[in-house]
Amino acid sequence: MHIVCTLYESQINGLCLTARARPFSKLFCAQLELEKFSISQNSRLATKSFYYIFCFAATNASHRVNDCQFEDLSDETVVRAMKAISESKAINKSEILFPVNVSRDENVKAEEQQRAIEFHVVGNSLTKQVDKQTIFWLIGLQAVFAYQLPEMPREYISQLVFDTKHKTLALIKENQPIGGICFRPFASQGFTEIVFCAVTMSEQVKGYGTHLMNHLKDYSIKHGIRHLLTYADCDAIGYFKKQGFSKDIKLARPVYAGFIKEYDGATLMHCELHPSIVNTQFISVIRKQSEILKELIAQRHNEVQKVRPGLTCFKEGLRSIPVESIPGLREIGWKPQMRAQRTSRPLEESSDPEKLAASFTAVLQSVRQHQAAWPFLRPVPVAEVPDYYDHIKYPMDLKTMGERLKQGYYVTRRLFMADMARIFSNCRFYNSPETEYYRCANSLERYFQTKMRELGLWDK
Numbered sequence: 135m136h137i138v139c140t141l142y143e144s145q146i147n148g149l150c151l152t153a154r155a156r157p158f159s160k161l162f163c164a165q166l167e168l169e170k171f172s173i174s175q176n177s178r179l180a181t182k183s184f185y186y187i188f189c190f191a192a193t194n195a196s197h198r199v200n201d202c203q204f205e206d207l208s209d210e211t212v213v214r215a216m217k218a219i220s221e222s223k224a225i226n227k228s229e230i231l232f233p234v235n236v237s238r239d240e241n242v243k244a245e246e247q248q249r250a251i252e253f254h255v256v257g258n259s260l261t262k263q264v265d266k267q268t269i270f271w272l273i274g275l276q277a278v279f280a281y282q283l284p285e286m287p288r289e290y291i292s293q294l295v296f297d298t299k300h301k302t303l304a305l306i307k308e309n310q311p312i313g314g315i316c317f318r319p320f321a322s323q324g325f326t327e328i329v330f331c332a333v334t335m336s337e338q339v340k341g342y343g344t345h346l347m348n349h350l351k352d353y354s355i356k357h358g359i360r361h362l363l364t365y366a367d368c369d370a371i372g373y374f375k376k377q378g379f380s381k382d383i384k385l386a387r388p389v390y391a392g393f394i395k396e397y398d399g400a401t402l403m404h405c406e407l408h409p410s411i412v413n414t415q416f417i418s419v420i421r422k423q424s425e426i427l428k429e430l431i432a433q434r435h436n437e438v439q440k441v442r443p444g445l446t447c448f449k450e451g452l453r454s455i456p457v458e459s460i461p462g463l464r465e466i467g468w469k470p471q472m473r474a475q476r477t478s479r480p481l482e483e484s485s486d487p488e489k490l491a492a493s494f495t496a497v498l499q500s501v502r503q504h505q506a507a508w509p510f511l512r513p514v515p516v517a518e519v520p521d522y523y524d525h526i527k528y529p530m531d532l533k534t535m536g537e538r539l540k541q542g543y544y545v546t547r548r549l550f551m552a553d554m555a556r557i558f559s560n561c562r563f564y565n566s567p568e569t570e571y572y573r574c575a576n577s578l579e580r581y582f583q584t585k586m587r588e589l590g591l592w593d594k
Contacts, residue, residue: 215429238341239417246345250307253349257301271304272296274311282332285367294329303350305333305342312337315350319359320393321516325385326354327394328364331373347377348413351405358516358523360407361385365400379403410528437465487545494539494550497585501554502532504581506574510557525564530556547591554582 245251256268256275276295280288294300295316305313313333319326328350333342354362363385366374383404396402407413442461457463458470501507512533514522523529530553544550561575586592 211430212426215426215433218429218433219425238339239344242341242345243414243418251342252306253346254304254306255301255353256304258296258298260298271306271311272302275302275304275314275316278311278313278334279316279330279332282334283330286330291330300329303346303353305346307337313342313346315346317350319354319357320390321357321359323389323393324359325361325363325390326350326359327390328362329395331364331370343373344377345414348416351407351413355407355409355411356523358513360409362405362407363390363394364403365395365397366403367397367400371401371403374403374405377405379405434466437462440465487542490547491539491542491544493589493591494544494547497550497582497589497591498532498535498539500585501578501582502536504578506577506581507532509561509571509574510578522564526560528556529560530554532557551586551591555579 242251246253254271256271258264258268258272272295276292279286279291279295283291295302297318300316300318302314302316304311314330315328316330317326317328331343331346333346351362354360361384362379363383364374364379366379381401381403383402384406385404440462445455445460447455457468502511510532513529513531514526516523535550535553535557538544538553539550544553558575558579561571565571565575583592
């Protein structure tokens with residue numbers, strides 16, 4: 135399983151920190167059965183990522199995660215935590231029947247599962263017959279946008295809603311559109327422009343707006359688009375900030391200039407999408423992580439509170455004893471000191487970040503120049519391989535790795551190795567062993583390992 139680097143902000147026992155946790159990619163990509171508290175692989179991975187943060191907060195106040203040694207939680211530990219959570223909820227039956235803190239996100243997802251609301255991507259077409267249902271919804275969406283966005287001319291709204299290059303993600307309730315996001319994808323540029331976003335007044339403050347945007351993010355990722363752009367007026371800036379948009383535009387201006395529509399008095403905002411995150415499930419995953427984290431902290435607290443008998447060995451004449459023989463130390467998280475680093479690994483994570491980055495740059499440049507690197511130089515184009523992203527949920531390529539390297543993403547060699555390994559495993563998963571692509575993956579992987587060993591970055 136491959137590792138992605140996600141920035142978390144957490145506060146534990148009054149210690150505010152920003153840590154680079156390491157949840158696995160699959161963590162964000164599965165439906166969690168929260169009610170059943172199923173002990174799936176994703177649940178275990180969720181626990182592990184938060185355990186990393188917990189250990190970091192408890193052992194390192196200097197905010198340098200690289201100095202900590204992390205271990206995966208055992209399945210038994212996770213089972214105990216999940217069982218304790220399940221039992222505590224079973225005891226408090228009133229909370230199950232009359233939940234106090236049910237989030238709007240959970241309510242919206244429940245409505246969607248019950249088919250009380252539906253989400254559809256609709257649009258006009260000049261090349262094929264548009265069914266009456268789609269026309270009916272487009273007319274309804276036009277009315278919603280016109281009423282909720284009074285500053286926009288009705289003719290302009292109609293023009294874009296029915297334009298064949300634009301699509302609208304429609305929120306349907308009782309067969310009536312109650313909200314939607316009108317957008318135009320620019321696949322060649324790698325971004326989608328959001329033109330209109332609105333929910334009818336009577337259905338606002340129910341979480342529909344957030345769930346709409348999450349569906350659009352997942353739709354964009356599925357179609358190989360990693361960036362969203364929009365011009366927001368002063369009333370909409372707050373909403374877009376909550377959805378992960380920022381005024382700090384990460385895209386180069388030539389990428390979008392001349393493509394998107396510019397509006398006077400509006401602010402351009404940008405949201406970068408992570409292909410490993412299923413946005414419609416993200417809040418559920420984080421909530422599940424939080425529950426497990428709290429349970430683990432409670433279990434650890436109970437261990438710390440135990441009063442153990444004092445040591446009597448010194449009265450018997452012993453001058454010293456091994457630290458690991460002291461009762462209770464292992465239970466509260468103590469681990470033996472790591473052995474001295476091997477001379478074959480001079481560039482471990484604790485070394486100079488600039489030196490580490492220089493080594494990664496050298497390796498990446500050598501890999502790019504290898505004769506077998508040609509299939510992996512850029513992301514797989516959707517136009518050439520339409521079903522690729524249906525099978526490969528966590529794509530990776532050498533161009534993306536180069537961008538991550540420039541952004542300082544690879545703070546450890548393990549992150550760098552994980553992304554490179556993802557390239558090869560994706561290739562072997564999608565292609566047959568007899569194909570040229572499969573052979574290129576094997577050849578380039580061997581070359582990569584050789585280069586890493588030459589720089590002392592490979593310990594296998």
